[in-house]
Each structure stands twice: as structure tokens, then as C-alpha cells.
Amino acid sequence: MEEAENVSAKSSQAAETAQAPTDTRNTGPGRLLIAVYAIFAISATARAGYQILTKFSEAPLAYLLSAFAAVVYVVATVSLAKPGRTAFKISLVAVLVELVGVLVVGALSVFDAVNFPHETVWSLFGRGYGFIPLLLPILGLIWLYRRRPAASV
Amino acid sequence: MDAYFYIILVVGLLSTIICAVAGILKKAPNDTTILSVAAVELSLLVYLVGSIVRVASGEQIAGEPWEFWGYLLTALILPIGAVYWSILERTRWSNFVLAAVGVTALVMAARMNQIWY
Numbered sequence: 327m328e329e330a331e332n333v334s335a336k337s338s339q340a341a342e343t344a345q346a347p348t349d350t351r352n353t354g355p356g357r358l359l360i361a362v363y364a365i366f367a368i369s370a371t372a373r374a375g376y377q378i379l380t381k382f383s384e385a386p387l388a389y390l391l392s393a394f395a396a397v398v399y400v401v402a403t404v405s406l407a408k409p410g411r412t413a414f415k416i417s418l419v420a421v422l423v424e425l426v427g428v429l430v431v432g433a434l435s436v437f438d439a440v441n442f443p444h445e446t447v448w449s450l451f452g453r454g455y456g457f458i459p460l461l462l463p464i465l466g467l468i469w470l471y472r473r474r475p476a477a478s479v
Numbered sequence: 480m481d482a483y484f485y486i487i488l489v490v491g492l493l494s495t496i497i498c499a500v501a502g503i504l505k506k507a508p509n510d511t512t513i514l515s516v517a518a519v520e521l522s523l524l525v526y527l528v529g530s531i532v533r534v535a536s537g538e539q540i541a542g543e544p545w546e547f548w549g550y551l552l553t554a555l556i557l558p559i560g561a562v563y564w565s566i567l568e569r570t571r572w573s574n575f576v577l578a579a580v581g582v583t584a585l586v587m588a589a590r591m592n593q594i595w596y
Binding site for chain 2: 353354355356357358360361362364365368369372376380
């Protein structure tokens with residue numbers, strides 16, 4: 327156990343000094359981040375699918391927003407798990423869109439409760455999900471920054 | 480909230496605490512943490528079997544039945560996926576992945592209870 331920990335500690339130090347040759351983000355804390363993104367991708371997709379299939383006409387805007395959020399989570403999960411620069415850029419865009427989404431939808435649901443009465447993942451800054459939707463893009467950006475590809479290449 | 484929920488509440492919280500503590504202690508996933516997640520899976524299976532028996536004996540689900548079964552089947556896949564994901568790279572962070580299973584399972588069990596009653 328301790329040996330394994332030492333090995334991983336050494337390899338992570340090596341990765342930082344040699345700047346990870348494979349350019350991945352699916353390692354260390356990144357694995358936890360991806361796992362949480364995956365849970366949100368699944369739950370948001372299931373929820374949006376359910377809302378659209380059963381009661382779409384009640385609140386088309388809110389449910390389309392739910393579906394959009396689901397797509398963002400799926401894209402973020404997949405691109406974070408993949409190595410390479412293209413995946414990095416896709417992750418960055420997805421996480422930024424997610425941050426803007428949760429802030430805008432969160433604010434709208436607070437100030438314009440009449441037009442946004444129906445729940446989405448991002449309503450009230452993700453209160454229904456323990457504010458994790460608000461926390462996740464911030465942690466995502468920190469992780470992407472720490473794991474950004476080298477400037478040259 | 481029925482007994483199934485409380486079983487998952489207790490097992491899920493215990494599993495989350497065990498895995499989170501192991502992660503904080505910088506341990507890689509080991510028998511203890513993986514078995515605690517297996518216990519969550521087992522309690523979900525008990526919920527599954529119990530629910531099948533209840534429906535077969537004529538009990539009605541108050542909410543949408545397929546929403547209930549969707550939640551239950553998704554919850555059953557979670558521990559397996561988390562263990563798979565965590566043993567691909569055995570570091571302390573994988574224990575935090577395992578820790579996420581317990582809380583997620585109990586939140587989903589709470590929702591399943593709401594749908595049922």
C-alpha cells in the first residue's frame with residue numbers, strides 16, 4: 327500500500343516536472359472530477375429525457391434547457407476523459423458554457439421565477455443538487471488550468 | 480420513507496465515510512473500501528428484489544413505474560462503474576470516487592421512495 331503510494335507520488339512529481347508527455351487529464355483528482363461529471367451527465371440526461379417525453383408542453387424552454395445542460399455534461403465528461411489538445415479545448419469550452427449556464431439560469435430562476443418555474447439542473451444555482459452544479463465548473467477550470475498543455479508544440 | 484431507504488441510508492453513509500477517510504489517509508482502494516461499495520450494491524439489490532416482490536403481489540407504485548425502475552437500474556450500475564473506474568488507477572483519488580457512490584445511492588433511494596409513495 328505505502329509502496330504504491332510512493333510510486334504514485336513519484337510519478338506525479340515526475341509528471342509535473344516533465345509536463346505529462348501524454349497530455350491527459352484523466353488521472354489523480356481528474357478521475358474524481360470525471361466521475362462526478364459522469365454522474366451529472368447520467369442524471370441530467372435521464373431527467374431531461376423524462377421531462378421532454380412526458381410533459382414537454384408544460385414548459386418547453388425549461389426542458390430544452392435541461393436537455394442542453396445534459397449535453398454539456400456529456401461533452402465535458404467525455405472530453406475530460408480523453409487525452410490530447412483538442413479534447414482539452416473541448417473541455418474548456420464545455421466547462422465555460424456550464425459555468426455561464428449555471429450562473430445565468432441560476433440568476434434568471436431567482437429574479438424571474440414566473441418564466442422559470444420548472445426545475446432544471448441549473449435552477450437556483452443547482453440548489454436541488456447540493457450546489458454541486460455551481461462548484462463543478464469552478465473545480466473543472468482549476469483542474470484544466472493546472473493540466474493545461476504546454477504553450478509550444 | 481421505508482425500510483429499504485433506511486438500509487441504503489445507513490450502508491451508503493457508512494460506505495462514503497469509509498472511502499472518504501481512506502482517501503484522506505492517502506490510501507489506494509483496498510478490500511475495505513471496495514467491499515463497502517459492494518455492500519451498497521447489495522442493499523440496492525435487496526431493494527430491487529423487494530420491489531419486484533411487492534409489485535408481483537399487487538402493490539401499486541404511486542408515481543411513474545418506469546421512472547422508479549429507471550432510477551433503480553441506474554443506481555445498480557453506479558457501484559459497478561465506480562469500482563471499475565477506481566481500479567483502473569489505484570490512487571487515493573479513486574477512494575473519493577468510491578465515496579461518491581454511497582451518497583449518490585442514498586439520494587437516488589430517497590427519490591425512489593418519493594416515486595413509490
